Amino acid sequence: MIKDISMSEELVHSYIKETAKYLRLPGNVQILDTTLRDGEQTPGVYFSPEEKMRIAQRLDDIGVDIIEAGFPIVSSDELTAIKMITDAGLHAKIAGVARALEEDIDAAIKCKVDYVHLFIATSNLHMKYKLKMTGDEVIKRAIASTKYALENKLKVEFSAEDATRSSPEYLKEFYSEVQNAGASIISVNDTVGVMTPRAMYQLISEIKTIAKVPVSVHCHNDFGMSVANSLAGIEAGAEQVQVTVNGLGDRAGNARLDEVSASLLILYGIKTIREFRQLVPLSELVAEYSRMPVPPNKPIVGANAFAHESGIHVHGVLEHMATYEPLTPELVGHKREIIIGKHTGSHGIRFILNKMGMYPEESQLKEILEIIKKLGNTKEKITDIKLKEVAESVITKSI
Numbered sequence: 001m002i003k004d005i006s007m008s009e010e011l012v013h014s015y016i017k018e019t020a021k022y023l024r025l026p027g028n029v030q031i032l033d034t035t036l037r038d039g040e041q042t043p044g045v046y047f048s049p050e051e052k053m054r055i056a057q058r059l060d061d062i063g064v065d066i067i068e069a070g071f072p073i074v075s076s077d078e079l080t081a082i083k084m085i086t087d088a089g090l091h092a093k094i095a096g097v098a099r100a101l102e103e104d105i106d107a108a109i110k111c112k113v114d115y116v117h118l119f120i121a122t123s124n125l126h127m128k129y130k131l132k133m134t135g136d137e138v139i140k141r142a143i144a145s146t147k148y149a150l151e152n153k154l155k156v157e158f159s160a161e162d163a164t165r166s167s168p169e170y171l172k173e174f175y176s177e178v179q180n181a182g183a184s185i186i187s188v189n190d191t192v193g194v195m196t197p198r199a200m201y202q203l204i205s206e207i208k209t210i211a212k213v214p215v216s217v218h219c220h221n222d223f224g225m226s227v228a229n230s231l232a233g234i235e236a237g238a239e240q241v242q243v244t245v246n247g248l249g250d251r252a253g254n255a256r257l258d259e260v261s262a263s264l265l266i267l268y269g270i271k272t273i274r275e276f277r278q279l280v281p282l283s284e285l286v287a288e289y290s291r292m293p294v295p296p297n298k299p300i301v302g303a304n305a306f307a308h309e310s311g312i313h314v315h316g317v318l319e320h321m322a323t324y325e326p327l328t329p330e331l332v333g334h335k336r337e338i339i340i341g342k343h344t345g346s347h348g349i350r351f352i353l354n355k356m357g358m359y360p361e362e363s364q365l366k367e368i369l370e371i372i373k374k375l376g377n378t379k380e381k382i383t384d385i386k387l388k389e390v391a392e393s394v395i396t397k398s399i
């Protein structure tokens, strides 16, 4: 029998709890899922309006707080998809993205979103080469667009695009102005994924000194640190985190919903979504629609996330799952697998054979193991059927 335990002392090391005392963790963290907006910006990914609707429904079932449904100005198809989602009466708030322009906000109004996620770039690089605007002009535009959205009864989240390459002094001025203009959330965007966890902690701590409204973090994965940077932002007090399913998004993608929500729960004790068990099915659905399969070694939802081959590990897990599993597969809708291969040991073989209703004696088990280890020295996968064949031949031979 495998002893299953859900969250317990054995899963989390005391270092984590010790460290938490020195952090500024908020009581609650809101999840904004942007699979349907930033996620769809993944090169080559397109979701039909029906697929968007189905993903939105599943995100709602799982319990994300905000679904960023799209970028209304982009196309009429996009507008239709967002409208379908806002008409569906989901529990989650529905957001649409808009540049700090009246025409973009008008498109968001047409979709009847609950709130508009405005953005404008704040780094010298973007202001000079892309926007061709001064810092003062950017702030004026941000204030004007916030007021325009509010006049039209839209709640505003305001993102500083490329915030992490902007001057911290300018950023603080920018956020102060937009929150004074009426924005209800301010978002720090690591648009090109150039932060490190320590730098993120520092920056969010700075922003928190002027923030009168919740702070959000939007992190990209260009150096593989989107999740670490998001968590560092939360450690410094950020109350909202932006994620996508399977880490879809521009270039190397965004922070992943599964990794962020599971880490927050297991490592920080902060519960965000309701239905963790839906994480694997949701990941599969989005992999199918996006035509981007999930690599087997992906944490939480990958095929190998709870698979064990090494004899030492299998023995450990069979005695007590926490020996080699930091969270239970059942929690996230996954399953534990014992894989047969060259690293397999007798405990694993016995476990699988017992499940098949076969009970070899010690000497037989040893012989089966020897044959399996030889077979494991090739690249062929040893299936349960093959193991059964081997076991049957050994057992019948000795009768």
Ligand code: MN
Pocket (backbone or CB within 6 Å): 038, 191, 218, 220, 249, 250
């Ligand atoms: Mn982005």
